Amino acid sequence: MKRISLFVLALLLIVLSACGSGNDKGDNEGEATNDDGGNGGTIALLMADLGNPFFHVLSDAVEEQGKELGYEVLVYDGQNDASKQPSQVEDALQQGVDAIIINPADESSTANALKDAIAQDIPVVTVDREVDIEGILSYLVTDNTKGGELVGKWLEEKMPEGGKVIHMEGIIGTAPQRERGGGFLSVIDPAQNSDSKFTILDTAVGEFSMAPAEAAMSDMLSKHDDIDVVFAQNDTMAVGVVRAIETAGREDDGILVLGFDGAKEAYDLIDEGKMAATAVQDFEFIGAEAVNYVDTYLKDGTKPEEEVLVDVFMSDEK
Protein backbone atom coordinates (compact mmCIF):
# COMPACT_ATOMS: atom_id res chain seq x y z
CA MET A 1 0.00 0.00 0.00
CA LYS A 2 2.76 2.40 0.98
CA ARG A 3 4.63 1.78 -2.22
CA ILE A 4 1.51 2.37 -4.28
CA SER A 5 0.76 5.67 -2.59
CA LEU A 6 4.35 6.85 -3.04
CA PHE A 7 4.11 5.97 -6.70
CA VAL A 8 0.80 7.82 -7.09
CA LEU A 9 2.23 10.85 -5.29
CA ALA A 10 5.29 10.93 -7.55
CA LEU A 11 3.09 10.59 -10.64
CA LEU A 12 0.84 13.41 -9.43
CA LEU A 13 3.79 15.74 -8.87
CA ILE A 14 5.20 14.99 -12.33
CA VAL A 15 1.85 15.62 -14.00
CA LEU A 16 1.35 18.86 -12.05
CA SER A 17 4.79 20.18 -12.85
CA ALA A 18 4.19 19.40 -16.51
CA CYS A 19 0.93 21.36 -16.34
CA GLY A 20 2.71 24.23 -14.67
CA SER A 21 5.47 24.60 -17.24
CA GLY A 22 2.91 24.21 -20.01
CA ASN A 23 1.09 27.25 -18.69
CA ASP A 24 4.25 29.27 -18.43
CA LYS A 25 4.98 28.66 -22.06
CA GLY A 26 1.52 29.82 -22.95
CA ASP A 27 1.99 33.09 -21.13
CA ASN A 28 5.50 33.83 -22.34
CA GLU A 29 4.96 32.98 -25.92
CA GLY A 30 8.58 31.97 -26.11
CA GLU A 31 9.92 35.31 -24.95
CA ALA A 32 12.83 35.53 -22.56
CA THR A 33 11.64 36.80 -19.17
CA ASN A 34 14.95 37.50 -17.59
CA ASP A 35 15.49 41.22 -17.99
CA ASP A 36 15.27 44.03 -15.51
CA GLY A 37 12.17 46.13 -15.96
CA GLY A 38 10.66 47.63 -19.05
CA ASN A 39 9.12 45.52 -21.73
CA GLY A 40 9.21 41.78 -21.21
CA GLY A 41 9.37 41.99 -17.42
CA THR A 42 7.25 39.98 -15.02
CA ILE A 43 4.50 41.25 -12.73
CA ALA A 44 3.18 39.14 -9.87
CA LEU A 45 -0.55 39.69 -9.29
CA LEU A 46 -1.71 38.46 -5.89
CA MET A 47 -5.48 38.33 -5.56
CA ALA A 48 -7.12 37.87 -2.16
CA ASP A 49 -10.03 35.77 -3.41
CA LEU A 50 -10.74 34.73 -6.96
CA GLY A 51 -13.72 32.77 -5.59
CA ASN A 52 -15.63 36.05 -5.83
CA PRO A 53 -16.41 36.36 -9.55
CA PHE A 54 -16.34 40.12 -9.38
CA PHE A 55 -12.62 40.12 -8.64
CA HIS A 56 -11.99 38.43 -11.97
CA VAL A 57 -12.80 41.81 -13.52
CA LEU A 58 -9.83 43.25 -11.64
CA SER A 59 -7.41 40.40 -12.42
CA ASP A 60 -8.49 40.34 -16.08
CA ALA A 61 -7.87 44.09 -16.32
CA VAL A 62 -4.34 43.67 -14.91
CA GLU A 63 -3.56 40.78 -17.23
CA GLU A 64 -4.88 42.61 -20.26
CA GLN A 65 -3.01 45.83 -19.61
CA GLY A 66 0.10 43.80 -18.74
CA LYS A 67 -0.04 42.04 -22.09
CA GLU A 68 -0.62 45.37 -23.81
CA LEU A 69 2.57 46.77 -22.29
CA GLY A 70 4.56 43.57 -22.83
CA TYR A 71 4.64 42.07 -19.33
CA GLU A 72 4.16 38.53 -18.24
CA VAL A 73 1.62 38.43 -15.39
CA LEU A 74 1.80 35.63 -12.81
CA VAL A 75 -1.52 35.30 -10.99
CA TYR A 76 -1.75 33.95 -7.42
CA ASP A 77 -5.08 33.25 -5.70
CA GLY A 78 -5.14 33.71 -1.91
CA GLN A 79 -8.49 31.83 -1.69
CA ASN A 80 -9.84 34.26 0.88
CA ASP A 81 -7.29 33.08 3.45
CA ALA A 82 -5.06 35.85 4.76
CA SER A 83 -2.45 33.34 5.96
CA LYS A 84 -1.74 32.13 2.41
CA GLN A 85 -0.63 35.43 0.95
CA PRO A 86 2.71 36.01 2.73
CA SER A 87 4.20 32.80 1.32
CA GLN A 88 2.80 33.67 -2.10
CA VAL A 89 4.71 36.97 -1.92
CA GLU A 90 7.86 35.02 -1.02
CA ASP A 91 7.24 32.65 -3.94
CA ALA A 92 6.90 35.60 -6.27
CA LEU A 93 10.19 37.10 -5.02
CA GLN A 94 11.88 33.73 -5.55
CA GLN A 95 10.64 33.78 -9.13
CA GLY A 96 12.45 37.10 -9.54
CA VAL A 97 9.46 39.22 -10.53
CA ASP A 98 10.00 42.88 -11.46
CA ALA A 99 6.90 44.24 -9.75
CA ILE A 100 4.10 43.19 -7.42
CA ILE A 101 0.47 44.17 -7.69
CA ILE A 102 -1.42 42.88 -4.67
CA ASN A 103 -5.04 42.82 -3.61
CA PRO A 104 -4.34 42.06 0.06
CA ALA A 105 -6.69 39.90 2.12
CA ASP A 106 -6.19 42.24 5.07
CA GLU A 107 -4.15 45.26 6.14
CA SER A 108 -1.27 43.51 7.88
CA SER A 109 -0.62 39.83 7.02
CA THR A 110 1.61 40.52 4.04
CA ALA A 111 3.43 43.50 5.60
CA ASN A 112 6.67 41.67 6.42
CA ALA A 113 6.85 39.81 3.14
CA LEU A 114 6.25 43.04 1.21
CA LYS A 115 8.97 44.82 3.20
CA ASP A 116 11.45 42.35 1.69
CA ALA A 117 10.19 43.24 -1.76
CA ILE A 118 10.51 46.96 -1.09
CA ALA A 119 14.03 46.41 0.28
CA GLN A 120 14.94 44.82 -3.06
CA ASP A 121 13.53 47.93 -4.80
CA ILE A 122 10.67 45.97 -6.32
CA PRO A 123 7.70 48.32 -6.80
CA VAL A 124 4.55 47.27 -4.91
CA VAL A 125 1.11 48.56 -5.81
CA THR A 126 -1.83 47.56 -3.61
CA VAL A 127 -5.32 47.53 -5.07
CA ASP A 128 -8.71 47.66 -3.34
CA ARG A 129 -7.14 47.37 0.13
CA GLU A 130 -4.20 48.97 1.88
CA VAL A 131 -1.18 47.34 3.51
CA ASP A 132 0.15 49.20 6.48
CA ILE A 133 3.83 49.75 5.59
CA GLU A 134 6.18 52.45 4.29
CA GLY A 135 7.47 52.45 0.75
CA ILE A 136 4.44 51.23 -1.18
CA LEU A 137 4.54 52.74 -4.68
CA SER A 138 0.83 53.42 -4.75
CA TYR A 139 -2.49 52.38 -3.27
CA LEU A 140 -5.48 52.37 -5.59
CA VAL A 141 -8.88 51.94 -4.03
CA THR A 142 -12.54 52.55 -4.64
CA ASP A 143 -13.78 55.46 -2.59
CA ASN A 144 -16.21 53.34 -0.60
CA THR A 145 -17.42 56.15 1.66
CA LYS A 146 -18.21 58.34 -1.30
CA GLY A 147 -19.80 55.33 -2.97
CA GLY A 148 -22.08 54.78 0.01
CA GLU A 149 -23.03 58.46 -0.04
CA LEU A 150 -23.74 58.22 -3.75
CA VAL A 151 -26.14 55.32 -3.15
CA GLY A 152 -27.88 57.43 -0.49
CA LYS A 153 -28.18 60.45 -2.76
CA TRP A 154 -29.42 58.33 -5.65
CA LEU A 155 -32.08 56.92 -3.34
CA GLU A 156 -33.13 60.39 -2.16
CA GLU A 157 -33.63 61.44 -5.75
CA LYS A 158 -35.51 58.27 -6.62
CA MET A 159 -37.81 58.45 -3.57
CA PRO A 160 -38.10 62.12 -2.57
CA GLU A 161 -40.96 61.23 -0.23
CA GLY A 162 -38.67 58.89 1.78
CA GLY A 163 -39.26 55.31 2.87
CA LYS A 164 -38.36 52.46 5.19
CA VAL A 165 -34.94 50.93 4.68
CA ILE A 166 -33.26 47.61 5.51
CA HIS A 167 -29.47 47.89 5.63
CA MET A 168 -27.76 44.58 4.70
CA GLU A 169 -24.19 44.73 5.94
CA GLY A 170 -21.11 42.77 4.85
CA ILE A 171 -18.52 41.18 7.11
CA ILE A 172 -18.57 43.28 10.26
CA GLY A 173 -15.34 45.16 10.92
CA THR A 174 -13.99 45.13 7.35
CA ALA A 175 -13.19 48.43 5.67
CA PRO A 176 -15.79 48.17 2.87
CA GLN A 177 -18.51 47.33 5.43
CA ARG A 178 -17.67 50.35 7.61
CA GLU A 179 -17.14 52.78 4.74
CA ARG A 180 -20.01 51.81 2.44
CA GLY A 181 -22.40 51.64 5.38
CA GLY A 182 -21.03 54.85 6.89
CA GLY A 183 -21.39 56.79 3.65
CA PHE A 184 -24.90 55.47 3.07
CA LEU A 185 -26.10 56.17 6.61
CA SER A 186 -24.61 59.68 6.59
CA VAL A 187 -27.19 60.53 3.93
CA ILE A 188 -30.14 58.27 4.77
CA ASP A 189 -30.14 57.84 8.56
CA PRO A 190 -32.22 60.62 10.16
CA ALA A 191 -29.97 60.40 13.23
CA GLN A 192 -27.07 61.66 11.11
CA ASN A 193 -28.86 63.77 8.52
CA SER A 194 -31.86 65.61 9.92
CA ASP A 195 -33.13 66.36 6.38
CA SER A 196 -33.55 62.67 5.61
CA LYS A 197 -37.13 61.50 5.12
CA PHE A 198 -36.05 57.86 5.41
CA THR A 199 -36.09 55.57 8.44
CA ILE A 200 -33.74 52.66 9.03
CA LEU A 201 -36.15 49.84 9.75
CA ASP A 202 -33.51 47.22 10.56
CA THR A 203 -29.90 46.22 10.04
CA ALA A 204 -29.01 42.65 9.04
CA VAL A 205 -25.69 40.94 8.36
CA GLY A 206 -25.17 39.06 5.09
CA GLU A 207 -21.37 38.62 5.34
CA PHE A 208 -20.86 39.74 1.72
CA SER A 209 -22.09 36.35 0.50
CA MET A 210 -25.29 35.00 -0.95
CA ALA A 211 -26.56 32.28 1.38
CA PRO A 212 -26.33 34.28 4.66
CA ALA A 213 -27.88 37.33 2.95
CA GLU A 214 -30.76 35.20 1.67
CA ALA A 215 -31.37 33.75 5.13
CA ALA A 216 -31.16 37.13 6.88
CA MET A 217 -33.51 38.69 4.33
CA SER A 218 -36.10 35.96 4.78
CA ASP A 219 -36.01 36.73 8.52
CA MET A 220 -36.50 40.43 7.74
CA LEU A 221 -39.49 39.58 5.54
CA SER A 222 -40.99 37.60 8.43
CA LYS A 223 -40.50 40.52 10.77
CA HIS A 224 -41.57 43.46 8.61
CA ASP A 225 -44.34 43.90 6.10
CA ASP A 226 -43.57 47.51 5.27
CA ILE A 227 -40.09 47.38 3.68
CA ASP A 228 -39.56 49.92 0.88
CA VAL A 229 -35.83 49.65 0.24
CA VAL A 230 -32.97 47.20 0.85
CA PHE A 231 -29.40 48.42 0.49
CA ALA A 232 -27.01 45.47 0.22
CA GLN A 233 -23.35 46.40 0.58
CA ASN A 234 -22.37 44.18 -2.34
CA ASP A 235 -24.11 42.67 -5.34
CA THR A 236 -23.69 39.06 -4.26
CA MET A 237 -25.82 39.84 -1.19
CA ALA A 238 -28.28 41.78 -3.35
CA VAL A 239 -28.82 38.64 -5.43
CA GLY A 240 -29.58 36.71 -2.22
CA VAL A 241 -31.99 39.44 -1.11
CA VAL A 242 -33.87 39.28 -4.42
CA ARG A 243 -34.08 35.49 -4.15
CA ALA A 244 -35.50 35.71 -0.60
CA ILE A 245 -38.17 38.13 -1.80
CA GLU A 246 -39.10 35.68 -4.56
CA THR A 247 -39.19 32.70 -2.19
CA ALA A 248 -41.45 34.61 0.17
CA GLY A 249 -43.73 35.49 -2.76
CA ARG A 250 -43.37 39.19 -1.92
CA GLU A 251 -42.44 40.48 -5.38
CA ASP A 252 -45.58 42.65 -5.30
CA ASP A 253 -44.37 44.58 -2.25
CA GLY A 254 -42.37 46.69 -4.69
CA ILE A 255 -39.20 46.53 -2.59
CA LEU A 256 -36.35 48.52 -4.14
CA VAL A 257 -33.08 46.53 -3.98
CA LEU A 258 -29.77 48.38 -4.25
CA GLY A 259 -26.36 46.74 -4.55
CA PHE A 260 -22.72 47.72 -4.76
CA ASP A 261 -19.90 46.53 -7.10
CA GLY A 262 -21.34 46.46 -10.59
CA ALA A 263 -21.21 42.68 -10.91
CA LYS A 264 -22.67 40.89 -13.91
CA GLU A 265 -25.41 39.23 -11.81
CA ALA A 266 -26.59 42.66 -10.71
CA TYR A 267 -26.88 43.91 -14.29
CA ASP A 268 -28.90 40.78 -15.13
CA LEU A 269 -31.30 41.44 -12.25
CA ILE A 270 -31.58 45.12 -13.19
CA ASP A 271 -32.47 43.93 -16.70
CA GLU A 272 -35.23 41.75 -15.29
CA GLY A 273 -36.50 44.63 -13.15
CA LYS A 274 -35.77 42.77 -9.89
CA MET A 275 -33.03 45.14 -8.75
CA ALA A 276 -33.07 48.92 -8.91
CA ALA A 277 -29.42 49.90 -9.22
CA THR A 278 -25.84 49.10 -8.28
CA ALA A 279 -22.91 51.35 -7.38
CA VAL A 280 -20.21 50.38 -9.85
CA GLN A 281 -16.61 50.05 -8.74
CA ASP A 282 -14.38 50.79 -11.68
CA PHE A 283 -12.17 47.69 -11.38
CA GLU A 284 -11.19 47.85 -15.05
CA PHE A 285 -9.73 51.29 -14.47
CA ILE A 286 -8.06 50.30 -11.20
CA GLY A 287 -6.44 47.19 -12.72
CA ALA A 288 -5.14 48.95 -15.82
CA GLU A 289 -3.96 51.97 -13.83
CA ALA A 290 -1.99 49.75 -11.42
CA VAL A 291 -0.06 48.28 -14.37
CA ASN A 292 0.54 51.78 -15.79
CA TYR A 293 2.05 52.95 -12.49
CA VAL A 294 4.39 49.96 -12.38
CA ASP A 295 5.35 50.47 -16.01
CA THR A 296 6.24 54.17 -15.68
CA TYR A 297 8.17 53.55 -12.48
CA LEU A 298 10.23 50.74 -14.03
CA LYS A 299 10.93 52.84 -17.12
CA ASP A 300 11.95 56.18 -15.62
CA GLY A 301 11.44 56.03 -11.87
CA THR A 302 8.41 58.35 -11.83
CA LYS A 303 6.27 57.75 -8.77
CA PRO A 304 2.49 58.08 -8.89
CA GLU A 305 0.35 59.53 -6.09
CA GLU A 306 0.70 57.42 -2.96
CA GLU A 307 -3.03 57.01 -2.53
CA VAL A 308 -5.50 57.19 -5.39
CA LEU A 309 -9.21 57.14 -4.61
CA VAL A 310 -11.35 56.00 -7.51
CA ASP A 311 -14.95 57.19 -7.78
CA VAL A 312 -17.89 54.84 -8.22
CA PHE A 313 -20.89 55.59 -10.39
CA MET A 314 -24.50 54.45 -10.13
CA SER A 315 -25.89 52.22 -12.82
CA ASP A 316 -29.55 51.38 -13.33
CA GLU A 317 -29.21 50.70 -17.03
CA LYS A 318 -31.60 48.20 -18.45
Add this chain to the structure above:
Amino acid sequence: MKKIGSLYDKYGTIVVLLVLVLIVTSINPKFMTMYNILNVFRQVSINGLIAFGMTFVILTAGIDLSVGAILGLTGMILGLMITSGTPDFIAIVAVLLMGALLGLFNGVLISKIKLQAFIVTLATMTAFRGITMIISDGIPAMNVTSNAPILDFFSQGSVLGIPFPMILFIASFLILLVLLQNTSFGRGVYAIGGNEEVARLSSIPTDRIKTMVYVISGFMSSLAGVILTSRLSSSQPTAGMTFELDAIAAVVIGGTSLLGGRGRLFGTFIGVLIIGVLNNGLNIIGVSAFYQQFIKGVVILLAVILDRKNSQ
Protein backbone atom coordinates in the same frame (compact mmCIF):
# COMPACT_ATOMS: atom_id res chain seq x y z
CA MET B 1 -35.36 11.75 41.92
CA LYS B 2 -33.73 9.30 39.60
CA LYS B 3 -36.85 9.22 37.50
CA ILE B 4 -36.90 12.99 37.15
CA GLY B 5 -33.25 12.82 36.21
CA SER B 6 -33.86 10.36 33.43
CA LEU B 7 -36.86 12.35 32.19
CA TYR B 8 -34.64 15.40 32.08
CA ASP B 9 -32.00 13.44 30.26
CA LYS B 10 -34.54 12.56 27.64
CA TYR B 11 -36.19 15.93 27.30
CA GLY B 12 -33.49 18.39 28.43
CA THR B 13 -32.76 19.74 24.97
CA ILE B 14 -36.49 20.18 24.32
CA VAL B 15 -36.65 22.36 27.44
CA VAL B 16 -33.82 24.51 26.09
CA LEU B 17 -35.68 24.84 22.78
CA LEU B 18 -38.99 25.72 24.46
CA VAL B 19 -37.35 28.33 26.71
CA LEU B 20 -35.71 29.89 23.64
CA VAL B 21 -39.00 29.96 21.76
CA LEU B 22 -40.78 31.50 24.77
CA ILE B 23 -38.16 34.23 25.24
CA VAL B 24 -38.10 35.18 21.56
CA THR B 25 -41.90 35.16 21.28
CA SER B 26 -42.37 37.28 24.39
CA ILE B 27 -40.01 39.92 22.97
CA ASN B 28 -41.47 39.85 19.46
CA PRO B 29 -44.70 37.85 18.91
CA LYS B 30 -44.05 37.92 15.16
CA PHE B 31 -41.76 34.95 15.75
CA MET B 32 -44.80 32.72 16.28
CA THR B 33 -46.58 33.54 13.04
CA MET B 34 -47.13 30.55 10.73
CA TYR B 35 -45.21 32.46 8.09
CA ASN B 36 -42.10 32.67 10.26
CA ILE B 37 -42.34 29.11 11.58
CA LEU B 38 -42.35 27.78 8.02
CA ASN B 39 -39.47 30.17 7.30
CA VAL B 40 -37.46 28.65 10.17
CA PHE B 41 -38.11 25.09 8.95
CA ARG B 42 -37.11 26.06 5.43
CA GLN B 43 -33.87 27.50 6.76
CA VAL B 44 -32.95 24.61 9.09
CA SER B 45 -33.57 21.91 6.49
CA ILE B 46 -30.09 22.25 4.98
CA ASN B 47 -28.19 21.99 8.25
CA GLY B 48 -30.71 19.37 9.36
CA LEU B 49 -30.06 16.93 6.53
CA ILE B 50 -26.29 17.23 7.00
CA ALA B 51 -26.59 16.84 10.77
CA PHE B 52 -28.69 13.65 10.43
CA GLY B 53 -25.93 12.04 8.36
CA MET B 54 -23.33 13.40 10.77
CA THR B 55 -25.19 11.76 13.68
CA PHE B 56 -24.61 8.30 12.17
CA VAL B 57 -20.92 9.08 11.67
CA ILE B 58 -20.43 10.45 15.18
CA LEU B 59 -22.31 7.51 16.73
CA THR B 60 -19.59 5.25 15.32
CA ALA B 61 -17.04 7.54 17.02
CA GLY B 62 -16.09 9.00 13.65
CA ILE B 63 -16.31 12.51 12.24
CA ASP B 64 -16.98 13.84 8.74
CA LEU B 65 -15.39 17.22 8.04
CA SER B 66 -15.97 16.93 4.30
CA VAL B 67 -19.78 17.45 4.38
CA GLY B 68 -19.61 21.14 3.43
CA ALA B 69 -17.15 20.42 0.62
CA ILE B 70 -19.35 17.59 -0.70
CA LEU B 71 -22.31 19.99 -0.63
CA GLY B 72 -20.23 22.57 -2.51
CA LEU B 73 -18.93 20.11 -5.12
CA THR B 74 -22.23 18.37 -5.85
CA GLY B 75 -24.08 21.71 -5.85
CA MET B 76 -21.56 23.11 -8.33
CA ILE B 77 -21.82 20.09 -10.62
CA LEU B 78 -25.61 20.32 -10.43
CA GLY B 79 -25.49 23.97 -11.51
CA LEU B 80 -23.01 23.34 -14.31
CA MET B 81 -24.98 20.34 -15.63
CA ILE B 82 -28.24 22.24 -15.69
CA THR B 83 -26.84 25.42 -17.23
CA SER B 84 -25.26 23.30 -19.95
CA GLY B 85 -28.59 21.77 -20.82
CA THR B 86 -28.95 18.54 -18.82
CA PRO B 87 -32.57 17.91 -17.75
CA ASP B 88 -32.83 18.79 -14.06
CA PHE B 89 -34.22 15.42 -12.96
CA ILE B 90 -31.21 13.57 -14.40
CA ALA B 91 -28.79 16.11 -12.94
CA ILE B 92 -30.33 15.80 -9.47
CA VAL B 93 -30.17 11.99 -9.50
CA ALA B 94 -26.58 12.16 -10.77
CA VAL B 95 -25.32 14.47 -8.02
CA LEU B 96 -27.15 12.50 -5.30
CA LEU B 97 -25.37 9.36 -6.50
CA MET B 98 -22.18 11.30 -6.60
CA GLY B 99 -22.60 12.47 -3.01
CA ALA B 100 -22.98 8.84 -1.96
CA LEU B 101 -19.86 7.90 -3.96
CA LEU B 102 -17.78 10.67 -2.38
CA GLY B 103 -18.94 9.37 1.00
CA LEU B 104 -18.01 5.84 -0.08
CA PHE B 105 -14.50 7.09 -0.88
CA ASN B 106 -14.20 8.53 2.66
CA GLY B 107 -15.67 5.36 4.16
CA VAL B 108 -13.32 2.96 2.36
CA LEU B 109 -10.25 4.96 3.36
CA ILE B 110 -11.41 4.97 6.97
CA SER B 111 -12.68 1.41 7.37
CA LYS B 112 -10.47 -0.61 4.99
CA ILE B 113 -7.20 1.30 5.11
CA LYS B 114 -7.77 2.13 8.81
CA LEU B 115 -6.98 5.81 8.55
CA GLN B 116 -8.29 8.29 11.13
CA ALA B 117 -11.61 9.79 10.13
CA PHE B 118 -10.51 13.28 11.15
CA ILE B 119 -7.46 13.21 8.88
CA VAL B 120 -9.17 11.51 5.93
CA THR B 121 -12.13 13.88 5.86
CA LEU B 122 -9.89 16.90 6.49
CA ALA B 123 -7.92 15.90 3.39
CA THR B 124 -10.98 15.14 1.26
CA MET B 125 -12.60 18.39 2.44
CA THR B 126 -9.65 20.27 0.97
CA ALA B 127 -9.46 18.13 -2.17
CA PHE B 128 -13.22 18.26 -2.90
CA ARG B 129 -13.20 22.05 -2.48
CA GLY B 130 -10.21 22.18 -4.82
CA ILE B 131 -12.07 20.16 -7.47
CA THR B 132 -15.02 22.55 -7.08
CA MET B 133 -12.75 25.52 -7.75
CA ILE B 134 -11.12 23.78 -10.74
CA ILE B 135 -14.35 22.82 -12.50
CA SER B 136 -16.02 26.18 -11.82
CA ASP B 137 -12.94 28.36 -12.32
CA GLY B 138 -14.12 30.06 -9.14
CA ILE B 139 -17.17 31.46 -10.90
CA PRO B 140 -20.72 30.69 -9.71
CA ALA B 141 -23.39 29.31 -12.02
CA MET B 142 -26.32 31.73 -12.04
CA ASN B 143 -30.05 31.44 -12.81
CA VAL B 144 -29.88 27.70 -12.34
CA THR B 145 -33.57 27.19 -11.66
CA SER B 146 -35.02 29.40 -14.38
CA ASN B 147 -35.49 26.44 -16.76
CA ALA B 148 -35.47 23.71 -14.12
CA PRO B 149 -38.94 23.32 -12.59
CA ILE B 150 -38.10 20.15 -10.63
CA LEU B 151 -35.02 21.71 -9.05
CA ASP B 152 -37.00 24.88 -8.35
CA PHE B 153 -39.58 22.80 -6.49
CA PHE B 154 -36.90 21.66 -4.02
CA SER B 155 -36.91 25.08 -2.34
CA GLN B 156 -39.93 26.99 -3.69
CA GLY B 157 -42.42 24.15 -3.85
CA SER B 158 -44.90 23.14 -1.19
CA VAL B 159 -47.40 20.35 -0.59
CA LEU B 160 -50.62 21.29 1.25
CA GLY B 161 -48.97 24.53 2.32
CA ILE B 162 -45.90 22.82 3.76
CA PRO B 163 -42.64 23.89 2.09
CA PHE B 164 -40.89 21.01 0.31
CA PRO B 165 -37.55 21.49 2.17
CA MET B 166 -39.47 21.02 5.44
CA ILE B 167 -41.05 17.83 4.08
CA LEU B 168 -37.61 16.52 3.09
CA PHE B 169 -36.29 17.43 6.54
CA ILE B 170 -39.03 15.57 8.41
CA ALA B 171 -39.20 12.63 5.96
CA SER B 172 -35.42 12.05 6.15
CA PHE B 173 -35.65 12.22 9.91
CA LEU B 174 -38.32 9.53 10.03
CA ILE B 175 -36.61 7.23 7.52
CA LEU B 176 -33.22 7.53 9.21
CA LEU B 177 -34.84 7.10 12.63
CA VAL B 178 -36.27 3.73 11.56
CA LEU B 179 -32.91 2.78 10.07
CA LEU B 180 -31.11 3.62 13.29
CA GLN B 181 -33.62 2.24 15.83
CA ASN B 182 -35.17 -0.75 14.11
CA THR B 183 -32.53 -2.45 12.00
CA SER B 184 -29.47 -4.55 12.66
CA PHE B 185 -27.51 -1.88 10.82
CA GLY B 186 -28.60 0.70 13.41
CA ARG B 187 -27.69 -1.59 16.32
CA GLY B 188 -24.32 -2.12 14.64
CA VAL B 189 -23.74 1.65 14.50
CA TYR B 190 -24.23 1.93 18.26
CA ALA B 191 -22.16 -1.19 18.92
CA ILE B 192 -19.18 0.11 16.92
CA GLY B 193 -19.31 3.43 18.76
CA GLY B 194 -19.48 1.62 22.09
CA ASN B 195 -16.55 -0.68 21.48
CA GLU B 196 -15.44 -1.53 17.99
CA GLU B 197 -13.37 -4.55 18.98
CA VAL B 198 -16.22 -6.12 20.91
CA ALA B 199 -18.54 -5.40 17.99
CA ARG B 200 -16.17 -7.11 15.58
CA LEU B 201 -15.87 -10.14 17.85
CA SER B 202 -19.67 -10.35 18.03
CA SER B 203 -19.53 -10.85 14.24
CA ILE B 204 -20.99 -7.45 13.41
CA PRO B 205 -19.76 -6.42 9.92
CA THR B 206 -17.94 -3.39 11.34
CA ASP B 207 -16.08 -2.39 8.15
CA ARG B 208 -19.22 -2.41 6.05
CA ILE B 209 -21.20 -0.44 8.63
CA LYS B 210 -18.42 2.10 9.09
CA THR B 211 -18.25 2.59 5.32
CA MET B 212 -22.03 2.92 5.09
CA VAL B 213 -22.28 5.77 7.62
CA TYR B 214 -20.00 7.91 5.42
CA VAL B 215 -22.08 6.99 2.38
CA ILE B 216 -25.19 8.20 4.25
CA SER B 217 -23.37 11.36 5.29
CA GLY B 218 -22.20 12.04 1.72
CA PHE B 219 -25.66 11.41 0.32
CA MET B 220 -27.37 13.70 2.85
CA SER B 221 -24.81 16.43 2.12
CA SER B 222 -25.53 16.27 -1.60
CA LEU B 223 -29.28 16.35 -0.91
CA ALA B 224 -28.67 19.49 1.17
CA GLY B 225 -26.63 20.80 -1.77
CA VAL B 226 -29.61 20.32 -4.09
CA ILE B 227 -31.81 22.33 -1.70
CA LEU B 228 -29.24 25.12 -1.31
CA THR B 229 -28.69 25.38 -5.07
CA SER B 230 -32.43 25.58 -5.52
CA ARG B 231 -32.79 28.15 -2.74
CA LEU B 232 -30.21 30.49 -4.20
CA SER B 233 -31.01 29.55 -7.82
CA SER B 234 -27.26 29.58 -8.09
CA SER B 235 -24.26 27.32 -7.45
CA GLN B 236 -21.56 29.10 -5.47
CA PRO B 237 -18.10 27.51 -5.52
CA THR B 238 -17.71 28.51 -1.86
CA ALA B 239 -21.11 27.09 -0.85
CA GLY B 240 -21.09 24.97 2.29
CA MET B 241 -17.89 26.36 3.81
CA THR B 242 -17.99 25.84 7.62
CA PHE B 243 -21.29 23.93 7.33
CA GLU B 244 -19.54 20.98 9.00
CA LEU B 245 -19.27 23.07 12.17
CA ASP B 246 -23.00 23.85 12.33
CA ALA B 247 -23.80 20.19 11.73
CA ILE B 248 -21.42 18.98 14.44
CA ALA B 249 -22.81 21.64 16.81
CA ALA B 250 -26.38 20.43 16.20
CA VAL B 251 -25.38 16.80 16.85
CA VAL B 252 -23.56 17.67 20.06
CA ILE B 253 -26.30 20.00 21.35
CA GLY B 254 -28.66 17.10 20.70
CA GLY B 255 -26.75 15.06 23.23
CA THR B 256 -24.75 12.71 21.01
CA SER B 257 -21.33 12.00 22.45
CA LEU B 258 -18.33 12.75 20.23
CA LEU B 259 -16.82 9.55 21.65
CA GLY B 260 -19.53 7.54 19.91
CA GLY B 261 -22.02 4.92 21.03
CA ARG B 262 -24.37 7.28 22.84
CA GLY B 263 -26.93 9.65 21.37
CA ARG B 264 -30.18 9.89 19.47
CA LEU B 265 -31.36 11.16 16.13
CA PHE B 266 -34.25 12.95 17.83
CA GLY B 267 -31.70 14.90 19.86
CA THR B 268 -30.09 16.07 16.63
CA PHE B 269 -33.54 17.08 15.33
CA ILE B 270 -33.98 19.32 18.38
CA GLY B 271 -30.36 20.51 18.16
CA VAL B 272 -30.91 21.63 14.59
CA LEU B 273 -34.05 23.52 15.63
CA ILE B 274 -32.20 25.20 18.53
CA ILE B 275 -29.55 26.54 16.15
CA GLY B 276 -32.22 27.56 13.64
CA VAL B 277 -34.38 29.33 16.23
CA LEU B 278 -31.29 31.12 17.54
CA ASN B 279 -30.31 32.37 14.08
CA ASN B 280 -33.81 33.44 13.16
CA GLY B 281 -34.92 34.58 16.61
CA LEU B 282 -31.97 36.89 17.18
CA ASN B 283 -32.73 38.56 13.83
CA ILE B 284 -36.42 38.83 14.68
CA ILE B 285 -35.68 40.39 18.07
CA GLY B 286 -33.17 42.67 16.39
CA VAL B 287 -30.06 41.76 18.39
CA SER B 288 -26.97 43.40 16.89
CA ALA B 289 -24.48 41.23 15.02
CA PHE B 290 -21.81 41.49 17.71
CA TYR B 291 -24.08 40.06 20.40
CA GLN B 292 -25.53 37.40 18.10
CA GLN B 293 -22.28 35.44 17.84
CA PHE B 294 -21.65 35.72 21.55
CA ILE B 295 -25.16 34.53 22.46
CA LYS B 296 -24.94 31.60 20.04
CA GLY B 297 -21.69 30.46 21.60
CA VAL B 298 -23.10 30.72 25.13
CA VAL B 299 -26.27 28.78 24.26
CA ILE B 300 -24.26 25.97 22.67
CA LEU B 301 -22.08 25.77 25.78
CA LEU B 302 -25.10 25.79 28.10
CA ALA B 303 -26.85 23.05 26.16
CA VAL B 304 -23.77 20.86 26.26
CA ILE B 305 -23.16 21.50 29.98
CA LEU B 306 -26.79 20.64 30.79
CA ASP B 307 -26.47 17.47 28.81
CA ARG B 308 -23.19 16.46 30.42
CA LYS B 309 -24.66 16.99 33.91
CA ASN B 310 -27.61 14.77 33.08
CA SER B 311 -25.54 11.94 31.77
CA GLN B 312 -23.32 11.78 34.82
